Amino acid sequence: MEIFMIRRYKVITQWLSLLIMGLFSSLSMAYSLPDFTELVEESAPAVVNISTVREPDNSRHPMAGIDQENLPEIFRHFFGNPGGSPRGEPQQSLGSGFIISDDGYILTNNHVVEGADKIIVRLSDRREMEAQVIGLDKRTDLALLKVSANKLPVVELGDSSELKAGEWVLAIGSPFGFDHSVTAGIVSAVNRSLPNENYVPFIQTDVAINPGNSGGPLFNLDGKVVGINSQIYTRSGGFMGLSFAIPIDVAMNVADQLKDNGRVARGWLGVLIQEVNRDLAESFGLSKPMGALVVQVAENGPADKAGLQEGDIVLAFNGTDIRRSGELPPLVGQVHPGERADIKVLRAGKKVTLSVEIEELPEKQRIASAEKGAAVTPTDRLGLRVDNLTSEQRQRWDVDHGVLIREIKPGSAAAAGLKKGDLITMINGQQINDVSSYRDVVESLESGSSVPVRVVRRGNATFVPLKVE
Template sequence: MANDRPNSMLKRRKLVVTAVVAACFGFALGATEWAQADAPTAPALSISTNTAPQQALVALPDFTPIIDRYGPAVVNISSTTNKVIHQQANPFPPNSPFYQFFHHFMAPGQNGSGPQQHEKIQSLGSGFIISPDGYIVTAGHVVRGANHVVVTLTNHHAYPAKLIGLSVRYDTALLKINAKDLPTVPLGNSDDMKVGQWLLAVGAPFGFYNTVTQGVVSAMNRPLPDDEYIPFIQSDVPINPGNSGGPLFNMKGQVVGINDQIYTNSGGYMGLSFSIPINTVMRVVQDFKDHKAIQFGYLGVEVQDVTPPMAQALHLKEPVGALVASVMPGSPAAKAGIKPGDVIVTYDNKPVYNVGQLPPMVGNTLPGTQAKVGILHRGAAETKDVLVTALPKNMAGPSGSQEPAQPAQVGKVSRMGIHVQSLTPNIEKQLNVHHGVVVVGVSEGAAAEAGIMPGMIIQQMDQQDVNSPTELEHIVASLPANQPIPLLVRQGKASIYVVVTLPKK
């Protein structure tokens, strides 16, 4: 920034000099014309002009009808949050010679700790009106934790807003302002969207109100790690801080999504934008308006990706689907007969290509729905009828009390390079596991290469349940060498399949 100011001043001076020179040159030219007034003049140059209107050579989309008709229904949202900050305490003890020196720069604290201070943080976002009586939809993170929310319309009228409901899992919020006869936006069907379709975003990036940007659909049903229940719309529509909560229009002028987040390394737009589908949004909004608790579908499985080595180990034709790593006891999946090692390839007659697609499919299923789940069980295709239930409020595993150590069977599996012991009742209760062996030592070998570490629990080997060290030794002895073998292990309260390749006997 320090170099911009001199350069701009230099440009201004050049403009002034150029203007003066042009004025002087014009005066000299006028004097010359006056001196040669009696000289013969050259014939005038004839320039042909065509005043008839011409059509554009290339047809591009014109977004002005959408903005003219539905732009007034897009609002700006300002929220204020009170944040408590703790002032840094004096790092030196009172008897230190540096204590008084440092004390001059700090506010006085009590017992060596800094006092609390309250700081108001203001943030800007966007939203859109869905009903003439003042219901407004926005992204949940725009107003989450806010003490005061103000909605400003395009006519500059500002209204205090009341938060009707907010879902963290769906990052959706519903606001209400006290107004009537407001302009509204029509809602589309996000399930009908196709990759390549034109899109239009309206919002307030960096506080620049009523900004319009355009792009196309880049991908549909895009999963993101921190929002497993949202099948995002990915686009290349430029979105920046302040666009959050604003509408994403299709070419019919219908809202098909809420602009929610971007993928960036710099804090600004880098070509990857993600929006929440309007079908997902309105399911939550309707529950807000009806004052109902939001429920999520629950299958009761932990799943992971099917990598090419894992597909080979499971004897699958291609690496697709969601590999079931564990099944919760008594869950809908357990009651339907789904087991660890099964690969879910369809859900409710929709294909499941990767693990990220399954959670939003299940989460958006209404509890009480009978869903057909297509699986591959040891390579054979099966269909399970699963009665989807509501996601339990407390998903944490049971916490057991400490018990005296129980005697455990210990064994060595030389072909894997590990020492294992049988489960104790304490481990079974704490981790809610009912079979497997605990890895107590790892040396160089097949297990170490697969990432096995002490403390892990081996539950399956080649899709066969393991109940004791002796049983694991027998299973390993019967397996071929130099071929990928699926191994189910549990670390803490999470289970995962890994691939292990055994050496020759």
């Protein structure tokens, strides 16, 4: 009986020890989670709700400007009554923003206020003020507003370049019109490139962002703004775990230029680039995919003047390594026009450093075209039959050299994905001017080698890796 009691005591003791350890573990986890209450209390007063009104444009009505006194009723039925009452209803939208100076400067998204006839800013103390647009920048989706007030609460700005994946971040905004809603999460990735957004290295988070959060601040745990919530990835129209914010470093550079000049001047290199995948890396002799592959150089642009060539791979810009092609445009855009930058490139297997004077990004970039004669080749070792370009083809595709694929048969080119109608402008780093130079280059290729081929398809240039059979 005594032995039984001793064993029972040991079991109970062990069970209690495990229970206590579990409780302490749970408490430890609870205490390790951040408490955002103080951050919200200090920062929320500088976050504002932005509502806009856009009056209907009745001048675009199909019956605008026409005397409607004697029109048959059937016309009024189909076209309405733009000249009389009632008129179209004003369009309203909601967004967020935050105060960056105590004299009334406010940052938000361009898409929140673009085209608005009236912008109303509502502060946390319920005051409402009409805002003036100081400047808009569509490329970064940023807008700088100003209200007539003094001694306003302001946010503290942080350094977005110091952000790392896994950090806690917090958003304050007005999703669906619910003022000063707070959501939190972590940084999922930094320097994220999005389609058609070449000049913004986005911060990706899993913070819940919904319509109305646009333009609101993203805070780190120190209560400093590190980003501006701008976009979400969604298939439902609501939050799905992928949110994107504009880094505050980029935003303040834009805001300063809008405040001083009313516009933004960005650096321009004058190249078109593409990603280097595994096959392309092998064809260029790289141990792994890296850098930005130059597929087109604008004539008389900064890169052209500095000696950058099609087929070069940009490995570093101003001392910053380029791991992916999307990292290059934001770096170039942040350089002030007129300043010089060093570019390290891989050319024909050797690393070369070039110095380029950055120019201002123009509205349109063009590559000059020229005229040359026509010729035809028989099907070659790549399975291709090519022609020289006509002057009309050069003008249509905006190129000044290359050959046109007229026919393609099973072989190396077909396996690489080349198609009838493609233009070949470079093979293995050698420019293809016409059929003659094409023939010389193709005949010199080593069997079994992998070479990069520059192709122009429907006006868009790209490199493809080709394994020579």
